[in-house]
Amino acid sequence: MPAFSGQLVVFGFASFFALAFAVLMVVQRTPVRSVLSLVVTFFGLSVLAVLLAAPFIAALQIFVYAGAILVLFLFVIMLLNLKEEAADEDDRPVQRTLGLLVALALGGLLAGATLRAPAPPRGTPSLSSIPSPDEIPALGRLLFSDYLLAFEALSLLLLVAAVGALLLSKRKFE
Amino acid sequence: MSFATFHPFGADLLTTLVFLPTVGALVLAFFPASSKAGAKAVGLLTSFLTFAVSAKITLGFDPATATPSAFAIDRAWIPRFGIRYQLGVDGLSLALVLLTTVLTVSVLLVSCGQEIEKLRGYVAAFLLLETGMLGSLVALDTLLFYVFWEVMLVPMYFIIGIWGGKRRIYATMKFFLFTMAGSLLMFVAILYAANVHLKATGFQSFSLVDWTRAASSGAWNLTPGAEALLFGAFTLAFLVKVPLWPLHTWLPDAHVEAPTGGSIILAGVLLKLGTYGLLRFAFPLFPRAAARYGPLLAVLALVGIVYGAWVAAAQKDMKKLVAYSSVSHLALVVLGIVAGTGAALSGAVFQMVGHGLTTGLLFLLVGVLYSRRHTREMADFGGIAARVPVTTTLFVVAALGSIGLPGLNGFIGEFLILGGVFQVNVAWAAIAATGMILGAIYLLTLIQKVFWGPETVPANRSLTDINAWELAGAFPLVVLIVLLGVFPRPLLNLVDGSVKTLQRVSAPRAAAVIARPAGKDAFERLEVHELPAPREEIAR
């Protein structure tokens, strides 16, 4: 069916961009470019999210991650005027090599395991099924019923973050 | 108010006995640090009271008691895991309790007569130490015993570390680590044994009484390997404390660096707790392993006897000499325990008390000299008998007691042990006797070099004799040394009941040893059925 193949193409593009720019993010030496690569990755991810019937999350991803968090990163990078990472010789080559190996091995193993994993059992009844076409009201209702406590906890968390950020970035002590 | 009715806090006698010194130490905490008089008063009063309680217990004790059940108390402590606050005494522990209370009084009296810095802490440490020692002696729950056993460590660590000599830190760390290593092994062994008991009987208990019952009734049901491991762990912990060659290396250091009081208690009581542990725990709980490995212990003990004496003979430092003599003497006690005949066991117990007194007195007197001259080298003295006649007299008494001169306590103990060992193995007895002879040589040499002869060192002209406080401390020891030598019967009666019990447990061991005096395979052939049938009174 054409719609399906269209989805496949979109998936292919989005995931390729996401992965490629993720790698680029790691390889880049200039922090600003790292951030930008990550922005592209996040775009790819939000496209994938749309494919997964989660447009709300997709928008949120762009809005919060790309639009706020990464801009904050960029802001700090510029504030601190960070240029390239020092290119001088590596102080900890062994650790880095090990780290790379670990990450590669882990990625390979996990990806392999993911591919070979059998279908998960559909044991427990889910909290609520994804409604169509509009999942946002359902999400909202969940947020204020089953996840009410989590939501309130989140508000505390944000308060702490705000207080902390303010406190740490103040220059003077009172 | 007579002491017979004195029950502080309405508690039972044994609890009072154990925790009275702690109360004293706590009271001390409310005195200002600088108040020496207060420290002295509280310390002396507490230790006297403690002694009085122990005396009262002794007076009310029935010597026929075969198991540590007199004055018993048994309350839940950690009921969730079957751990109890279980105390009780028999003749064996009571003898050592008396020794402890007497020596503590002695030590505190002596400390009053000498200039000691930070006296408050010093007294408090000794009082806490006394709690640990008494607790270990009367505890019947193994975990409770372990707690008291470890509690002894800390005050001793402080006593050596704060009031000790130049290399005190090294000495005290070594003491601590050696002892702790052993006791931690014992700790795991206790846990494992509790597990074994749980599996065998289906109920949780850490009580020695329950364990002994299980052990003697065969319900213990241990594989030989497991029993050997358990026995090994317990024995190792106790042998470190004794200390038996080759685990003795911490002892000379600790003794040399410890202050006088520390040395007295260390040699007088702490070492005895090692042999006490062997008698109370290791041997009764694991009789088969004890029988199997007894001869090995005997060999170590023999080496210890000769080695200790030999090294003592080579010492120039008086304290070191006495320390090594302790190694030698306690090895003899171990030999007596291993031999396991009635005479040997009686002798061992008697010697434990006797050695506590004589060695305690020896250290006390060396301490007296040291406090005047700040040296313990024999070469720094010489012909001081005329200057310090009382000290000399006392020293000679103590030394002769230690050597085993008839009429003094050492003779009874050594004679009984050697006699007992002789029944079992002639060769052992012969070798052990050599150690005794060497003992006579080095102690007499010491007396010769230090006290007799012409005065060689000018600095000794200003030497003053033992003062009243010190004499007061030494007095009870001298009296006891002489009394026990002349009338050993009361003490022997006191421990008779427990010795009989111990003997029953160790009968197969003696049998095994007699059957095959030497050679490893003798132990292999020892069969379970050689054990005596379990008796009711062992249980309770």
Add this chain to the structure above:
Amino acid sequence: MSPTLAAALEGAAKIAFVWACVLGAVLPNLIWVERRMAGLIQDRPGPNRVGPFGLFQAVADILKLLMKEDVVPMYADRLLHTVAPLILLVPAMTTFAVIPFGSTIHLFGRDISLVVADVNIGILYVFALTSVGIYGLVLAGWASNNKFALLGGLRSSAQVISYELAMGIAAISVFLAAGSLRLQRVVEYQASGTFLGFLPLWNCFPQAIGCLIFIVSAFAETNRVPFDLPEAEAELVAGYHTEYSAFRFGMFFMAEYLNLIAASAMMATLYFGGWSLPYLHLTGIFGSLASIAVFAAKTGFFIFLFVWVRWTLPRFRFDQLMNLGWKVFLPLSLLNLLWTGALVLWGVI
């Protein structure tokens, strides 16, 4: 015709229509309008030479920008310097996708909703794109490797993020009232009844504070006077686009105007009934066409407002700007949210 194909054609037609209107009609005229308005307000003629009333001035401006030499500073980050204006421009152009420019029209046997994509995340889409646009400003500032540009970029990011917050919370109140994130639904809601019995149910009435906040914040978001600090020429030369020239500069220019148009359209949609008229129901094909006109008129008014304000008010200082955003608007917008919630709860709206 398969439904898929029809849907595709419909979408394409709508996109073509929207872009034609915005890029072809509104944008060039806007340049002219702004310059003429400036003249009017400052009591001078303004551009009046190119074509009648200077109407072709915009074309001339664009041609000029296209033909000028494109200069990239020596120490600039070439890639980012090139990409930055595009990052700003693309979101600006795609914002219009979710804004309904008319009611539902019945053509070729189909009910066609006059919005390119009436997605269920509506406003979030707009905010997401707006926030992406920030990158254009920041990167332009950074890539130029010029301290004035950098400062401009930093200021713009700080400013946009700060005001996005108040603006977003104000917008949330709108959706709270409408019960949906779909903009078409928001407009339909505003057309559906009256407030207090006589006022149209336009959000500007029950949520006057929110409306005010949204409008003012929109000025800040689009970097327009009085909040044009990122390009404050007195302090920062030209801010983030100091080092831009020719067509790249043109792109910034274009993006700014596009944002302005989009912001105006959003104001009209969210607070002033969008394509609807009060008390009247526009039905039939002509009604639908009329709704487009109504929408255009309302948007035009706000564009006019933007221009009017630009030439009337002085510029804020940066700390004043920040104070206003964080200490005034943020609490006020929260208050507005509470107020709206209460109204909804009591069934007033």
Add this chain to the structure above:
Amino acid sequence: MTGFFQVTGADLACVAPEIVLALFASLILLLDAFARPLRTFFPYVALLSLALANLAGRDSTGTFFAGAVESSGLSRYIELVALGAVALAVLGGAAALERDGRNQGEFYALLLFSAAGLILMVRGVDLLVVFLGLELMSLALYVLAAWYRDVPAATEAALKYFLMGALASAFLLYGVATVYGRLGTTRLTRLQGLASGHSLVPFDVLLAAGLLAIVAALSFKIALVPFHGWAPDVYQGMTTPAVTFLSTAPKVGALLVLFRILHALFPSSLPEPWRPLFAIIAVLSILFGNVVALSQRDLKRMLAYSGIAQMGYAAIAVATLTREAFEGVLVFLAGYVVTNAAAFLAVAALSAGEKEPHALGDLAGLGRRHPVAASALTLSMLSLAGLPPTVGFIGKFLVFRAAVDAGLVGLALIGVLGSLISVGYYLRVVYMLWMKEPVREVSLVPEDLLSGAAFLLTSALMLAWGVFPRALLELARGAAAAFTGR
């Protein structure tokens, strides 16, 4: 799905301690902003809030908020631990902060928030709530780590702690995602036995990987080898009063969560690959922590390595994973909290200031000059070494006992060996305090009423629990009620 926005009184009562803490924390923030002269009273306000939160805690059991959180003996336990740890940090910290002119309200507010997060984390039955609680706790701690933000070491500590913590969060999320994906829920109550019982034969690699990620993340928080790297640096650089809290309650919380998750997944017994894994982690932590601590010359670093070793002992209980082990570890951890808090408070009281290094040698001769703090430190060293009659002994005893009963004698032996090694460095502190003459003059924080109370309290608890552990055991027993059927 429960009703929209339906909150019952029981729901609120369940999280009442957290609510009290959050309200008071906000109150302190407001007071700091608008009533600055009241700053001297903030410690008392904080203590009051702790007392109220404690009163608000209940003994009833059940799940609330649509099964997201529970109220149980376990949550009661962690309430006590968290509130106690904060109380000690406040008691001991106030004077030190006052001396350095950093007695700001945020310090107390963040501590209270952190405690609220901690309680929520352990209370959480839903892994999402657990995650949020963990984050709330951690975020506050990241900020507290850099409390002296003009001290390079402090900000460095904060950076390292933050990066490691964020990494751990990512791992935790991966684990939660996998659990959700493979088992279909994040509710621990529904997970009960799914992992071992369901039809994934014979071994679900992905699920194992996810669980491993969770274990790794929690091990980060607990600071177990090989996830311990941050601890020494952070301890060394972080504000000492804050370390008092950081080094105690959060570790306890993370460990309890680990227990809960493992128990939910493997209700009958710990299966094959996991028990050896935890055994290895325990052995490594014990040996590494103790051996490295021997060579430390900075007091706070030494305590950090000691903490790693201590958590190794606790990991023995994880490897055992029986009800007895759980009870034991609860006692052990309660003792650890009091003991370690006492140690760090003493470090704060006996150091020349936050900007100075905390060299071990600087303790020389302080026993005479500051007998109260020095005594508390001595006692805590003995307790950490596991010597009776302190609570440290009881805890170790129970943990080792459970291990031996479960047939893990080897682990108990390793634990004992570790204890022996640890004596080497714990006693060094004692030696410095009492047996060495002072080398240099150090200007110390004057002993004030609050810190004196803290020292007395901790000392009394260390001894009282060591001699009369029954009350503590009862608490642990109630808290372990979740471990039924073992």
Add this chain to the structure above:
Amino acid sequence: MTGALPGVAPMAVPPGAFLVVGTLLFAIGLAGALLKRNAISIFLSIELMMNAVNLLFLTYARMRGDLAGQMIVFFVIAVAAAEAAVGLAIFVALFRVRRTVDVDKIALLKW
């Protein structure tokens, strides 16, 4: 595996593919976290890891046809924002006193 979920069209792309992409992104992020020297870049890598996990959550939610996964992602995003705020504030504070955020140079405290 897609399951016939009420109202949601069956998936054209096998969910396993999404999972693999997520996993790979996670690994790339981890590599970055372990390899990068700049603290900010390390933090960026960690953000990537979190997003990879978000993708996993969404995929699993889709596979199971329930919203819990999406809900969790909502929370994760918010938490990430909070973390970023605090983290970047720490960077700024550190930079003020040390003038660098290179983790190799930040070695007052030995790692």
